Amino acid sequence: MADRQADWRQFRLLSLLDDVNREGLGIEVDLLVPAERVVRSLNQIIDVHQIATECLWACNNERSDVGMGGLNFAIKPTMAA
Secondary structure, eight states: EEEEEETTTTTEEEEETTTTTTTTEEEEEEEOOHHHHHHHHHHHHHHHHHHHHHHHOOOOOOOOTTTTTOOOOTHHHHHHH
């Protein structure tokens, strides 16, 4: 996306959006957004996503009653039978 300021100088916006949940993942604003900066922004978002996923995975596995509807793993298989 590009726009102009009041003094007619052009600036560019790189907006990174998640189409599934319509979440804004990142934005870069500058006079120029070269390809190296786009790649760096994408790599940063990937790194943050991986760290967040690992953290959530660790938190959910530390407590057995989280993420299973409040039931621990010992009770869940007996209810399914």
